[in-house]
Amino acid sequence: MRKMNMVQAINLALDQEMANDDRVVALGQDIGVNGGVFRVTEGLFEKYGEARVIDTPLAESGILGTSIGMAIAGLRPVAEMQFSGFSYLMFGQLEGHAARLRSRTQGAITVPLVVRMPYGGGVRALEHHSESHEATYGHVPGVKVVIPSTPSNARALLVSAIRDPDPVIFMEPKRSYRAFREEVSEEEQVMEIGKAQIVQEGTDLTVVSWGAVMRPTLQAVEEVRDQRGISIELIDLLTISPMDGDTISASVEKTGRCVVVQEAPRSFSPSSEIIATINDKALMYLEAPVRRVTGYDVATPYFGRESAYIPTNGRIRQAIEETIDF
Amino acid sequence: MIAKTCEPHTVDRQQPYALDLRERTFKISHLQILDEHGNLDAEREPDLSTEDLISLYRAMVLARAVDQRLLKLQRQGRIGTLPLCTGQEAASCGPVLAMTDKDWFVGSYRELGGRLMRGEPIENGFLLYNGYEEGSVFPGGERTLPVSIIIGAQTLHAVGIAYAMKIRGETDSAVVCFLGDGATSEGDVHEALNFASVWQVPVVFVCANNHWAISLPREKQTHSRTLAQKAIAYDIPGIQVDGNDALAMYQVTKDALDRARAGGGPTFVEAVTYRLMMHTTSDDPSRYQPPEQLQAWEARDPLSRFKSYLEAKGIWNDERQADLDAEIKQQIEDAVKAFEARKDFKPDAPFDHVFGTKVPRIEEQRAEFLDELRKESTDA
Ligand SMILES: Cc1ncc(C[n+]2csc(CCOP(=O)(O)OP(=O)(O)O)c2C)c(N)n1
Ligand SMILES: [Mg+2]
Numbered sequence: 001m002r003k004m005n006m007v008q009a010i011n012l013a014l015d016q017e018m019a020n021d022d023r024v025v026a027l028g029q030d031i032g033v034n035g036g037v038f039r040v041t042e043g044l045f046e047k048y049g050e051a052r053v054i055d056t057p058l059a060e061s062g063i064l065g066t067s068i069g070m071a072i073a074g075l076r077p078v079a080e081m082q083f084s085g086f087s088y089l090m091f092g093q094l095e096g097h098a099a100r101l102r103s104r105t106q107g108a109i110t111v112p113l114v115v116r117m118p119y120g121g122g123v124r125a126l127e128h129h130s131e132s133h134e135a136t137y138g139h140v141p142g143v144k145v146v147i148p149s150t151p152s153n154a155r156a157l158l159v160s161a162i163r164d165p166d167p168v169i170f171m172e173p174k175r176s177y178r179a180f181r182e183e184v185s186e187e188e189q190v191m192e193i194g195k196a197q198i199v200q201e202g203t204d205l206t207v208v209s210w211g212a213v214m215r216p217t218l219q220a221v222e223e224v225r226d227q228r229g230i231s232i233e234l235i236d237l238l239t240i241s242p243m244d245g246d247t248i249s250a251s252v253e254k255t256g257r258c259v260v261v262q263e264a265p266r267s268f269s270p271s272s273e274i275i276a277t278i279n280d281k282a283l284m285y286l287e288a289p290v291r292r293v294t295g296y297d298v299a300t301p302y303f304g305r306e307s308a309y310i311p312t313n314g315r316i317r318q319a320i321e322e323t324i325d326f
Numbered sequence: 327m328i329a330k331t332c333e334p335h336t337v338d339r340q341q342p343y344a345l346d347l348r349e350r351t352f353k354i355s356h357l358q359i360l361d362e363h364g365n366l367d368a369e370r371e372p373d374l375s376t377e378d379l380i381s382l383y384r385a386m387v388l389a390r391a392v393d394q395r396l397l398k399l400q401r402q403g404r405i406g407t408l409p410l411c412t413g414q415e416a417a418s419c420g421p422v423l424a425m426t427d428k429d430w431f432v433g434s435y436r437e438l439g440g441r442l443m444r445g446e447p448i449e450n451g452f453l454l455y456n457g458y459e460e461g462s463v464f465p466g467g468e469r470t471l472p473v474s475i476i477i478g479a480q481t482l483h484a485v486g487i488a489y490a491m492k493i494r495g496e497t498d499s500a501v502v503c504f505l506g507d508g509a510t511s512e513g514d515v516h517e518a519l520n521f522a523s524v525w526q527v528p529v530v531f532v533c534a535n536n537h538w539a540i541s542l543p544r545e546k547q548t549h550s551r552t553l554a555q556k557a558i559a560y561d562i563p564g565i566q567v568d569g570n571d572a573l574a575m576y577q578v579t580k581d582a583l584d585r586a587r588a589g590g591g592p593t594f595v596e597a598v599t600y601r602l603m604m605h606t607t608s609d610d611p612s613r614y615q616p617p618e619q620l621q622a623w624e625a626r627d628p629l630s631r632f633k634s635y636l637e638a639k640g641i642w643n644d645e646r647q648a649d650l651d652a653e654i655k656q657q658i659e660d661a662v663k664a665f666e667a668r669k670d671f672k673p674d675a676p677f678d679h680v681f682g683t684k685v686p687r688i689e690e691q692r693a694e695f696l697d698e699l700r701k702e703s704t705d706a
């Protein structure tokens with residue numbers, strides 16, 4: 001076991017998958033010689049060469065479109081979008097082809113590929129470098145959307161994403177890239193895509209979150225538990241789509257109360273889907289309305305104001321306490 | 327041969343400084359082997375067997391007949407909207423004759439003839455244009471991609487496939503990618519040409535300049551005097567070809583494929599042709615198309631000139647034509663019958679092909695869908 005941050009853990013996943021399977025290729029802007037602007041692909045170019053670690057021209061649609069071709073022809077491309085804010089330029093290829101080739105051909109042509117992209121705020125960056133638009137991708141049938149929250153789940157989920165038979169959007173919470181380290185096994189590790197993880201078991205309240213806000217959420221959960229002796233079940237969603245409704249509804253059946261914490265803008269978002277799922281499956285168990293702590297339906301502000309827009313420990317705590325006291 | 331004629335000029339420091347383009351510094355070569363009257367440029371006649379020539383002609387005649395039958399079925403309300411390929415048979419059949427089973431066919435929707443040559447059953451078109459995904463695949467079609475409707479997008483897939491062929495060392499495999507004149511305005515096509523050039527992958531772009539993108543004429547699509555010249559910016563050989571001349575289309579594709587397989591990289595072929603029918607069955611070209619332009623192009627039909635050529639070679643006559651027509655008629659009738667007899671459309675098939683893994687959410691929705699369907703059928 002080695003202590004690693006998320007950047008190192010993702011690098012380990014890429015390195016091991018490239019070593020295991022020569023169909024795996026990585027491509028993107030500045031990912032080769034430069035090792036990626038966040039250094040996630042550092043060392044891979046030297047190890048696997050320019051044919052498998054490809055510094056592409058600056059064109060997002062081109063990166064995904066050619067990845068689709070590579071996947072059709074039997075490679076396992078792992079594409080990088082330099083920032084999620086630039087990924088919309090590849091949306092046509094994703095929605096029109098990556099997501100649909102399987103259904104268009106009734107399974108004869110499939111597109112196993114991964115698109116990695118750093119997303120989310122909190123790093124004092126320029127415009128387009130801070131948003132959380134996972135819902136945009138979660139709404140596309142045929143696409144899986146995965147968001148890790150720790151070095152070890154990032155590593156295991158990425159390995160699973162690379163081996164998955166479907167296109168996977170792998171959104172990396174860039175605020176968590178170097179925020180903390182944890183022990184990550186050198187041994188092969190995978191995690192099932194489409195499964196949420198119960199991080200802490202509890203009986204009085206369910207809290208669901210994912211990505212970088214898992215950290216302030218965990219802190220708030222621990223504070224309320226310690227100060228008020230309340231038993232909280234904390235769920236890390238991990239896969240945005242297809243969403244694991246069963247884990248959430250089973251938890252809410254047990255606790256009767258739920259708070260959802262997300263960085264993304266509120267409307268038409270994963271929290272909307274979580275509440276709809278609870279409505280479908282566990283409504284009669286609810287003892288309080290489901291609360292959510294979210295970003296707002298505004299353009300992600302420049303970083304001068306962003307800290308007030310990302311869910312804070314205070315906002316999360318308040319929602320938890322009000323839901324318990326309802 | 328292609329590389330030499332299209333070598334782009336590089337910077338010339340002796341050129342007087344000027345911003346006007348009156349002095350063009352490049353030339354685009356043009357290939358025509360069989361003119362519109364069926365006259366042959368004997369020096370350039372491809373080395374094709376009688377069997378190949380007849381199969382090429384047969385493919386074009388079949389494509390025309392299937393296209394016209396599709397139109398009729400649509401007009402009778404027996405199938406839905408579809409794009410028509412009449413007039414553009416040579417632009418896809420010629421290239422496919424130059425391809426092998428190991429090459430990849432990446433098309434758009436205007437290549438019916440080429441698709442049939444790749445082994446696609448006639449029935450597929452009926453299925454596809456009657457709204458069934460079953461028409462997008464066929465046994466043995468692993469290297470023939472389905473119809474791609476999003477303009478230009480498929481060019482990037484072609485480049486990705488070609489990249490895979492290159493790094494896997496499949497040197498006997500290359501990609502032929504079809505697109506239209508309108509597609510050249512799409513960003514994806516720029517990206518595809520650029521990636522193909524940077525990566526030097528084995529791909530041949532066949533751009534069917536049929537003079538129209540729905541109602542937009544070629545000259546409003548781009549101010550460039552040729553589409554072929556666009557390739558120069560990428561240092562890709564760009565050549566203009568008579569797209570209604572099946573021999574020229576065969577020859578240029580063969581040369582470009584040979585080049586690609588030998589590691590020479592991509593080629594861009596502008597096939598000058600014409601859409602003799604409406605864009606799709608929902609379109610009314612009388613709103614925009616000058617009738618005299620249509621007439622002029624009807625005279626340059628790819629089929630009639632090829633027939634004259636075969637006749638002049640002494641390998642075709644009226645009797646053989648009558649036999650062929652009868653045979654094709656029967657073949658199409660059989661396909662229509664098979665299509666209309668088909669009832670095996672699993673209603674919940676779309677749920678089978680969302681993901682490659684079983685997903686509870688999808689399975690729940692499938693159960694709900696089937697339940698609703700049962701209720702509706704018992705109500706009715
Ligand atoms: C990205 C995209 N935009 C618009 C359309 C609608 N559309 C379908 S065909 C077409 C014209 C295409 O022209 P061209 O590339 O010349 O091909 P042609 O139809 O002439 O074969 C348009 C605009 C589309 N299918 N895809
Ligand atoms: Mg056109």
